[in-house]
Structure formats: C-alpha cells, structure tokens
Amino acid sequence: xxxxxxxxxxxxxxxxxxxxxxxxxxYLAKTVTELxxxxxxxxxxxxxxxxxxxxxxEHRTITAHVDTLGxxxxxxxxxxxxxxxxxxxxxxNMIEGENCLVHMASNQQTVSGTILIHQTSTxxxxxAGTAERTQDNMEVRLDAKVTNETETRALxxxxxxxxxxxxxxxxxxDGFVKSRFLDDKVSAAILLKLLKxxxxxxxxxxxxxxxxxxxFEEVGHGANSSIDPKTV
Numbered sequence: 001x002x003x004x005x006x007x008x009x010x011x012x013x014x015x016x017x018x019x020x021x022x023x024x025x026x027y028l029a030k031t032v033t034e035l036x037x038x039x040x041x042x043x044x045x046x047x048x049x050x051x052x053x054x055x056x057x058e059h060r061t062i063t064a065h066v067d068t069l070g071x072x073x074x075x076x077x078x079x080x081x082x083x084x085x086x087x088x089x090x091x092x093n094m095i096e097g098e099n100c101l102v103h104m105a106s107n108q109q110t111v112s113g114t115i116l117i118h119q120t121s122t123x124x125x126x127x128a129g130t131a132e133r134t135q136d137n138m139e140v141r142l143d144a145k146v147t148n149e150t151e152t153r154a155l156x157x158x159x160x161x162x163x164x165x166x167x168x169x170x171x172x173x174d175g176f177v178k179s180r181f182l183d184d185k186v187s188a189a190i191l192l193k194l195l196k197x198x199x200x201x202x203x204x205x206x207x208x209x210x211x212x213x214x215x216f217e218e219v220g221h222g223a224n225s226s227i228d229p230k231t232v
Contacts, residue, residue, distance in 0.1 A: 001175075003193055003196065004189050004190060004192075004193040005171065005175075005177070005189075007031070007188075007189035007192045007193060008177065008185060008186055008189035009169065009171070010027060011024065011027070011066065011185040011188055011189055012167045012169045012179050012180075012181060012182075012185055013167070013169070014027055015068075015070075015101060015103065015162075015164035016066055016067055016068050016164070016215075017067065017068050017069065017070020017071070017087050017088075017162055017163070017164050017165075017218075018067040018068070018069075018070065018087050018088060018215065018216055018217075018218045018219050019067075019070075019072075019087065019162065020070070020103060020162040020164070021045060021066060021067050021215040022045075024066045024067075024215075025041065025045065025047050025066070025213070025215065028047050028066065028188075028192075028213050029041070029047060031192055032047075032049050032192070032195060035195055035196055035199045036199050037049045037051070037195060037199070038050075042225070042226040044215070044216065044225055044226065045215045045216070046212055046213060046214045046215055046223070046225075046226055047212075047213045048210055048211065048212045048213075048226065049195060049210070049211040050208065050209070050210050050211075050228075051195070051198060051205055051208065051209050051210075051211065052205075052208050053204060053205035053206055053207040053208040053209055054204060054205070054206055054207070055206060055207045055208065056208050057230060058207055058230065058232045059207060059208045059209065059210060059228050059230040059231045059232065060205075060207045060208070060209040060210070060231065060232075061209070061210040061212055061223075061227055061228060061231045062191065062209060062210070062211055062212070063211075063212040063213070063214055063222070063223040064184050064185075064187035064188040064190070064191050064212075064213060064214070065184045065187075065188070065213070065214045065215065065216075065217035065218070065222045065223070066184070066185060066188050066213050066214070066215060067214070067215045067216060067217055067218050067222075068088075068164075068165075068180070068181040068185075068218060069086075069087060069088040069089075069090050069165070069180075069181075069218055070087040070088065070162060070163055070164050070165060070218075071084040071085060071086055071087055071095075071100075071162075071163040071165075072084065072085050072087060072160055072161065072162055072163060073102065073140075073157060073158065073159050073160060073161045073163065074135070074159065075159060076149045076152050076153060076157065076158075076159070077139065077149065078148060078149055079147065079148065079149075080142065080146035080147050080148050080149060080151055080152040081139040081140060081141055081142070081152075082102070082113070082139060082140035082142070082152070082157070082163075083135070083136075083138075083139055084115075084135065084138060084139070084140065084163060085135070086135075087162075087218065087219065088218035088219060089218075091133070092133035092134060092135070092138050093133045095115050095138075095165055096115060096116065096117060096133060096138070097114065097115065097116065098114070098115045098165050098166060099112065099113075099114055099115075099165075099166040100112070100113050100114065100115055100140060100163050100164060100165050100166065101113075101163065101164050101166075102140065102142070102157055102161055102162075102163050103161055103162045103163070103164065104155070104156040104157055104158070104161050105158065105160070105161055105162075106156040106157075106158060107156040109156065111142055111143065111144055111155055111156075111157065112142075112143045113140040113141055113142040113143055113144075114140070114141050114143075115138060115139070115140055115165075116138070116139060116140075116141055117131065117133055117137050117138055117139075118137045118138070118139055119131060119137065140163065142155075142157075165180060166180075167179045167180040167181050168180060184217065188213055191211050191213070194211075195211060208230070210227075210228055210231065212226070212227075
C-alpha cells in the first residue's frame, strides 16, 4: 500500500490538464523503465506497457487516465486578469477560490494565481453570493504586480496557455487520501503497483495484457484508440 501511495503522490504533484500531459507521461515512462518494462507512446500521447502472458492470442487491456480537468487562457483582460475556457466538464463554482498555475508556453515557466468571480465583494456587489458563475464573470487574479493587459503579457502569458488547479492533496494519519484528480490518478498508481509486483515476483499473467495510460479522457476520447486488435 505504501508504494501505491507514493506513486499516487508523485502523480498528483504533476500538473496534467488534458493537452498538457507530457510531464506526467515522462514520469510514467521513467517509472516503468526502472521496473524493467518496454513501453510505447502512441501518436495521440498514450503510454502502453505490454506484459506477455500465457495466452498470446486473446489479450486483455487495462486502462487508467492521467489527464485531469483544467483550463486554458481565453483572453487577457484590460485589468490584467485572465478569462478562461474550461478543459473537461465541471461547473464553474467547483473551482471558485482555487489556487492555480498558468503554464506559459513562451518561456516554460509558471505564474500562480487564484480563480475568482469578478464581483467578489458583497460590500460592493449585492449579487456576489447569488450571481451565476459563468465563463464571463470568472477570472484568474495573478500573483504578480500587474494592473493591465500589457503588464500581464510581459510576464509571458498568452491566449492558449494551460491553467492547472491545485490538487490540494492531503494524506491523513489514518491513511485516507483527499485530493483533486483521484479520478483517475489513483487507478494509474494502482496499475504501476501491479506492474512492480509482476516484475519483482516474476508473475506470468494468464493473458498478454496491455496497460494503457491515456491522456484525453476528460474530453471524451481517452482509450478509444490504440487498442490492440487481439483484445477481447
């Protein structure tokens, strides 16, 4: 169990909104290589480890996805804050008050921030508590001294940059794990643990089995490609 939790902590600590998954797949590749496995990466970005079994004609495929919900920068506002588009399906109120990172493609650095509704103060906006949270009124307030669009763009932020949410991972003394993105990184951690056990104990599976780590599940097409035709 401890090793599974270690894998899970590692995975949760790597930002991986759909479309921004190279880092987490690199981690998977390094881990399975250290366990002695070969792997392949598909053009779509999935990582597949094939473990040969006794029956090589009827295969099994097990999948877990390592991409998560997230956002991209939709616009830089005149006041220097950011408008967002969602990656994946979730209500806006689910991320209100959440810490986040903006991953800048221009310089490969990050800027932290907070996701808030524009009308945050009940002293100023009477509808602050009742207003519907939408794409138009939710924004990122950056942890940077910026007051206008020019200053924000000078940081390197551009439209299309990925935004990841703080997973807020907590592991209690009793072993409970609280975190965003347990869907589905907990499954990925379990698959890594299984691969470790199979390698160390030299277990031969009944069927050749493909362990597929997919990277587009949150937008609806995670493991629906690259499935071996012998899978039954």
